[in-house]
Amino acid sequence: MKLQKGQIIELKIEKIVYGGEGLGYYNNEFAMFVPMSVPGDILKVEIISLKKTYGRALIKSIISPGEERISDLNRLTFEDFQGCDFGMLNYESQLKYKRDMVEDVVRRIGKNSIVNIEETLGSPVESNYRNKVIEPFSLNGNEIITGFFKRKSHDVFQVEDNMLNSILGNKIISKLKDILNKKKISVYDEKRHKGLLRHVMVRTNSFNEAMLVLIINDTKISENIKEILKEVMDNFKEVVSVYVSLNDRKTNVALGNKNILICGEKTIKEDISGIHFNISPTSFFQINLEQTRRLYELAISMFENIENKNIVDAYAGTGTIGMILSKKAKKVYSIEIVESAVKDGIKTAKENKIENVEFICGDVNQELGKLIKAEAIDSIILDPPRKGIDEESLLNISKVGIKEIVYISCNPSTFARDIEILEKEGYELVKVKPVDMFPQTSHIEVVGRLIKK
Numbered sequence: 001m002k003l004q005k006g007q008i009i010e011l012k013i014e015k016i017v018y019g020g021e022g023l024g025y026y027n028n029e030f031a032m033f034v035p036m037s038v039p040g041d042i043l044k045v046e047i048i049s050l051k052k053t054y055g056r057a058l059i060k061s062i063i064s065p066g067e068e069r070i071s072d073l074n075r076l077t078f079e080d081f082q083g084c085d086f087g088m089l090n091y092e093s094q095l096k097y098k099r100d101m102v103e104d105v106v107r108r109i110g111k112n113s114i115v116n117i118e119e120t121l122g123s124p125v126e127s128n129y130r131n132k133v134i135e136p137f138s139l140n141g142n143e144i145i146t147g148f149f150k151r152k153s154h155d156v157f158q159v160e161d162n163m164l165n166s167i168l169g170n171k172i173i174s175k176l177k178d179i180l181n182k183k184k185i186s187v188y189d190e191k192r193h194k195g196l197l198r199h200v201m202v203r204t205n206s207f208n209e210a211m212l213v214l215i216i217n218d219t220k221i222s223e224n225i226k227e228i229l230k231e232v233m234d235n236f237k238e239v240v241s242v243y244v245s246l247n248d249r250k251t252n253v254a255l256g257n258k259n260i261l262i263c264g265e266k267t268i269k270e271d272i273s274g275i276h277f278n279i280s281p282t283s284f285f286q287i288n289l290e291q292t293r294r295l296y297e298l299a300i301s302m303f304e305n306i307e308n309k310n311i312v313d314a315y316a317g318t319g320t321i322g323m324i325l326s327k328k329a330k331k332v333y334s335i336e337i338v339e340s341a342v343k344d345g346i347k348t349a350k351e352n353k354i355e356n357v358e359f360i361c362g363d364v365n366q367e368l369g370k371l372i373k374a375e376a377i378d379s380i381i382l383d384p385p386r387k388g389i390d391e392e393s394l395l396n397i398s399k400v401g402i403k404e405i406v407y408i409s410c411n412p413s414t415f416a417r418d419i420e421i422l423e424k425e426g427y428e429l430v431k432v433k434p435v436d437m438f439p440q441t442s443h444i445e446v447v448g449r450l451i452k453k
């Protein structure tokens with residue numbers, strides 16, 4: 001029988017593939033990918049798309065659950081459980097499949113069949129770990145809501161007490177929504193490019209403090225909006241910093257170019273390794289604090305010896321790794337493209353009396369080549385965004401013969417691609433450790449050590 005979109009079929013899930021979806025074969029031959037499914041599941045699924053050789057389907061009901069499925073089946077909405085596309089798996093299995101995904105890309109894309117992929121380092125905190133929450137506004141009838149975009153769409157679904165967000169973040173957003181609903185503020189409609197409320201962002205820290213950023217489609221801030229934000233601040237002594245971000249562009253990027261402090265502090269603080277870091281609204285900061293401490297410790301332990309070494313921290317963010325390294329290294333050069341992050345880093349270095357870190361504000365693709373030609377660099381740590389590293393930068397590192405590289409990546413595919421380039425240049429990948437920064441999701445961080453042969 002020819003399959004059709006909308007058809008409901010029975011399917012047994014065989015495995016989880018890279019990207020996190022389950023895979024089953026209809027009639028033992030036609031590949032069907034199913035989000036939030038678990039190997040061993042026998043399911044009723046509805047086909048939502050069909051290609052020549054494969055299709056995608058959503059779970060309608062579970063006939064018999066796979067062994068690794070969590071017992072609380074009621075928690076699941078089947079399509080996308082609170083943005084937790086691995087929320088249906090028990091935690092141990094999440095770690096196992098994440099390791100397998102890293103192995104898959106290192107072997108397939110990185111063409112490395114030798115290196116041992118270690119077990120995933122699990123997170124000590126499995127829920128409510130996000131110290132940054134950013135949610136789009138939407139309307140449900142007349143009610144202002146915030147939440148998640150449905151898969152492959154811009155429709156928003158609301159989640160009460162989201163299980164990834166910090167608990168304080170959830171409370172602040174909930175209060176803000178109450179006030180906005182009372183005041184009947186308009187919500188941004190991206191098709192018409194009209195309406196005010198675009199996103200809300202809340203950063204929280206380990207001192208139980210919060211930064212609130214309201215992102216609006218406007219070029220100025222009305223008194224009404226200022227009053228609303230002050231009311232939120234009056235309700236939460238934890239809120240130490242309030243911003244409005246003006247974003248009147250037609251864009252998917254949440255934060256605008258102008259971020260205006262309404263009240264409180266310019267930055268929120270966080271402590272890692274006894275250093276108090278400063279974080280502005282637009283600066284990158286790792287979202288799972290407890291696991292970040294372990295990630296940094298692991299990455300730094302992968303250097304053979306940092307004492308008296310000159311080290312580059314490329315893609316430095318607010319300078320976290322570089323400043324921890326600077327406790328033992330001779331000198332650290334931190335390269336970062338976002339100006340606010342560099343400013344935060346310079347402020348942190350000053351406040352913590354760190355004098356052997358030099359910040360370079362610019363694009364790694366240009367600045368790294370210049371720096372390593374000018375200075376004798378012993379080692380480098382790379383922590384790029386998802387798209388990975390420009391090939392020219394990798395070739396530059398190799399040309400000057402830097403002996404050891406520690407590479408942190410939040411995207412194993414681009415990590416594997418870059419590793420292959422470095423291996424062709426005479427580097428050997430000697431250690432790979434997946435680190436779970438994002439429990440309940442299929443995202444996985446990976447740290448690798450490379451040495452020049």
Ligand SMILES: C[S@@+](CC[C@H](N)C(=O)[O-])C[C@H]1O[C@@H](n2cnc3c(N)ncnc32)[C@H](O)[C@@H]1O
Nearest residue numbers: 284286315316317336337338363364383384385
């Ligand atoms: C994954 S974050 C890592 C930040 C930092 N190492 C940390 O752990 O907080 C990547 C950083 O690279 C920066 N970035 C992205 N593209 C860049 C480029 N071409 N040159 C320099 N920095 C870049 C981003 O702004 C972000 O701060």
